[in-house]
Amino acid sequence: MNIHDFHVEHADWARDSEREALRGIRMEVFMQEQGVPASLEWDELDSGSLHQLARDGTGEPIGCARLTPHGKIGRVAVRQPWRQRGVGAAMLRALIARARALGRREIMLDAQLSAVAFYQREGFEALGDVFEDAGIRHQAMRLLLGDPTPGETAPAAHREELLPCGSRSELAASRLQLLTEAAQRLSIYQPLLTDDAYASPSELAELRRIATSGRGAQIRLLLHDPAAALRNSHRLIALAQRLPSLVLVRTPIEELDLAYGSSYLLTDRGGHLFQPDATRASGRAARTDRAAQAPLMQHFNEVWERSLRASALQPLDL
16 A cells, blocks of 8 residues: 555535544544543534545545634544654645635644644644643644735736625625526525625526526525514515525524524535625625635535525425
């Protein structure tokens, strides 16, 4: 076996096989090797976290890591034969990329003292005093993501794909452009459906066009409070009433999902509009950027699978 032959992939905690692969590595490294008790190893954050899984050339799981909904990296573990081979760095960099794509400005982690130098090489800085967790000494660390360094600019082709998102009017214009350029499929995550989103005549015309564009057309909408949108007679809900098989609405039921405060729009052209705080008029958007869209799409699919049809809308056969 070539010891350098490995790859890193996204893992879904909701899928039995992937969850067991993640659990197996953590049981071996943390519980068996380091003596961490099960009561401290498993927590409620796993179901809402973004997970990375490393596999060797034969597909066997060899490493894992996660990024929690609060922007904290943790549970970084690599099986003994694969340590010092770049597996941990590959998973860490993948999670950093996903955090950037989600619009985070910083990432936190608690490093075991033996791993502090490793994280420093990846750009993390130590914060505060050393503390003990599960009988092991740790150091809090932070990586600032922020904006590009001075003098660093995106390639011209990429700049042309970016859309302005610094005000409500810019958000509305960028959202409409993405809807106009979409072909047949949309995924929309909106904690609250307010009157300034997906409600203008132009937006509704594009939503109707997409939903009725032919075989394979579908709009998926995740709402935290569909009952409120129904009470407020939101126009997108009215469209869903008329097209119940094409505009699908689900509501999250898990506490971690319901605590998610961001919103985003994803198109089948690779476009996205992401607001880190759904209540604030700022975010980022691009007409086509599948690399940045990918972690958002994974998050949407994961939440969609563990969500339920919006019960408040069931009388309308949604």
